[in-house]
Amino acid sequence: MRVGVFICHCGNNIAGTVDVAKVAEETRKIPGVAYATTYMYTCSEPGQEEIKEAIKREKLDRIVVAACSPRMHELTFRRTIEKAGLNRYFFEMANIREHVSWIGENRELNTKKAIEAVRMAVAKVMQNKPLYSSSFKINKRVLVIGGGVAGMQAALDCADGGLEVVLVEKSPSVGGMMARLDKTFPTVDCSICILGPKMVDVAQHEKIKLYAFSEIEDIKGYVGNYQIKIKKKATYVDWSKCTGCGACMEKCPSKNAYDAFNFGVAPTRAINIPFPQAIPKKAKIDPKYCRQFTKGKCGVCAKICPTKAINYEMVDEIVTEEVGAIIVATGYSLIDMEKLPEYGGGKYPDVISGIQYERLLNASGPTAGHIVRPSDHEEPKTIVFVSCAGSRDKSIGIPYCSNFCCMYIAKQAILTKDHIPDSQSYVFYMDIRSPGKGYDEFTRRAQEEYGVHYIRGRVSRIYPKGKKMVVRGADTLLGTQVEIEADLVVLGTAVVANSDAAHMAEKLHISYDTSGFYVESHPKLRPVETNTSGVFLAGACQGPKDIPASVGQGSAAASKVQALFSKDMLESDPAIARVNINTCVGCLKCVSTCPFQAIKDKELKDGRVVADVIETVCAGCGVCTSTCPCGAIQLQHFTDNQLLAEVNALCQM
């Protein structure tokens, strides 16, 4: 066996704190190592050429590269040695950058540790076996979770590219947050007017299958072959019959149902269609408020419905869809105003959130576009906007900026002046964050043309005084306290992840950050991929994002799916669990511990029952190998022998 070791300088990244020449020198002494050298940038084209040439010249049959993390370049080097005629699994990487040079400053100790890392890698590579991947067919259908603007864009792009799309939306209509907005910044064009056509396209596209008012129940499978269980929640209205005429909503006697679409600005009926442009425009019953459910008698809607679509007996239904890739576009939520007690959120009716104000501004909202105070329905003349209500506040666990509040507050202040010309708006801000195209001009316009008074400082308290709300804060530019008696206060409430974001992430096997936002594969270079192949991200589920960014990500995720589906077959990773049927005693402990349900029992010809791994489902996590009492199930490329060889190499030093 002839092992070749290539030690990378990585410019100064490694060579700065590791004596790479010494590492090479020590490496040459290891039995089995036929060749060891250093190189400035091993990952560069000449660096790879060097490896290929050395394989031929020195007749090497195993290769170790001591450089960065295998997450960076393992695949690069596997391809390199494959081109030189070696099996790609005759390769190991010793991570002497992230694990050594970047974290220690002592050159001597670093060098020693780097030598140890290389010895371990050499020991392992000498135990490596050639592995060959098999290929499997891809199911070229895509699941999009979430029908907001990002999800719809992704769905439409995929569908236009000829892919079949399954779109699952948890609320009764697609449209998401954007459908609730009145206007969009910085162009002040009508939100639903530009979103509406997309919503109609989604409904009418022959390649898109829409499940509205549905949730993801369960996800099984792997890239290329997922089985998705979708729960169609009971609407108590047969949507195949419902024409969306709205007669039921008009006559419903239960008039105090919570209106989730309008964020509770005004009550709605127990049977309702969320908004006039809803897609699908179908009614649904909220059993929490419906008298038929709460009191056991009413039946008004059933009597009034011209198509007899009401069905009080309806139950949730589970359907299964098979897809090959998933785009997650589950969006965001807003912080509960009750978490801001100093602002009286949730306590005083005239302190509302930005999205609630948006519904007041909106012509299809509960006030038909007239701005009124929730308390007495009078027109407010003095309106105070509080930005960063919860955002950038470590004390409540939200250290980040919510991205778009500065801009929508400027927009709402401009619209307020349009609606009520004799009104005066004030904006309390920490910084004005308006880095997008045309954004800064827009916030300047709010101040200069619309006379919005911007006060730099935070609000400490909001309290009632007669019919007014007093907003007290600091003006840090003047160095004084300010108190403004406002008729209405609008809080730019912080953007937070959905409450079930973590739950969803676990179903998808993707990671999420401490705030609950999903983590992309690389913050710069792989912004819509996740670390789970086949699962892509779009929109604000990955972090607070405005409409252009969400749409951009929707399209990006769709193009990633198109690229994935451009092949007919995918190669499977051979580094998966394998059962040695000669030593397996058939206890089947592995079957119950496998988190992917990738192991089942198999009866051999002699009647013996053993465990059997389903190759395509196994994710190579290794849980089964540590469970197996007799070492019969081994994770390929990480077998007990291979890992023990590494440990031995370390202990013998």
Place this chain on the structure above:
Amino acid sequence: MKWQKFSKDLKENQTGMVEKEYGYYAGCSLEGTASEYDTSLRVVLNTLGVKFREPDDWSCCGSTPAHTVDHVLAAALAARNLSIVEKSGLDTIIAPCPSCMTVLKKAQYNMKGSDDFAAKVNQLLDEPYNLGVETKSALQILLEDVGLEAIEKKVTHIFPDLKVAPYYGCILTRPPQLAQFDDPENPVSMDKILSAAKINVCDFAFKLECCGAAFGVPKRDMVNRLTYKVLSMAIDAGANCIAVACPLCQQNLDLRQEQVNRTMGSSFNIPVLYFSQILGLAFGFSPKEVALDKLVVGADNLLKNRLTVEEWEKMREAEAQAKKQKGKKAIEKDEQSTEETE
């Protein structure tokens, strides 16, 4: 009166049993200007079966002046008292005065956080302090150790005329990492305790506003302005009485009320009671027994209407009956309208 909705669930004792004995650190105020707080709190704690004793030979806590001069010295003043309590075998101390409480908690916090600091402090003490004493405010003891249920059980009298604005002042719950109790921006512990004693509590937006603290001497104008704000907000909130848990707050709001009236042209006449006095009254003690006569602005008018719990419950039942009758009619009407729409 609509009772307030509480935003935060506080941890509270559900069993209503208090087994252990506490240290009781009265501090200087409770021996002087705030003797009514001391009197009434002792009455309340005794009624609730809380065993407590004053540490022998306790000394000044250091209060505000000490830490403006020297942090180590300030901590030593506080730690001396904690060390005495520790030595007497107790592990929790009640500090009714928020100023004492903060200083005691701060000494504990800083000594626990830095061995270096603790060593410096211990050098100044006769006996080293081993960090074995937890300081709690009176409100914290009542809520966490005694529990609302036990308080409710002891109530014998109801004062239907009382409408209380609970006023916490600045340091009872702040800074949060020190206080480790209640919500720093929207405390509700006093609201809960008074509500448990069947007292009407108003939603008071200025429960944390500054009373002017010790600036009454150097900057009287400023304190007048600040107390004016607190008092007028209490009136606006519909209160006819303010409940406090701090001797300095009480002094500024009660003693200075006449001064505020003179300088701000107002005509406040709103009594400012310690929450413990109100609890004592609810537990059936006489105004004299909770030292109500020590107040500058008298509360007699509000206490004229005094019912026993039985009388009050009868009254409430009658009211509920009347309401039910009314409600039935409303439902009938509602159903009629449903039928009409059908």
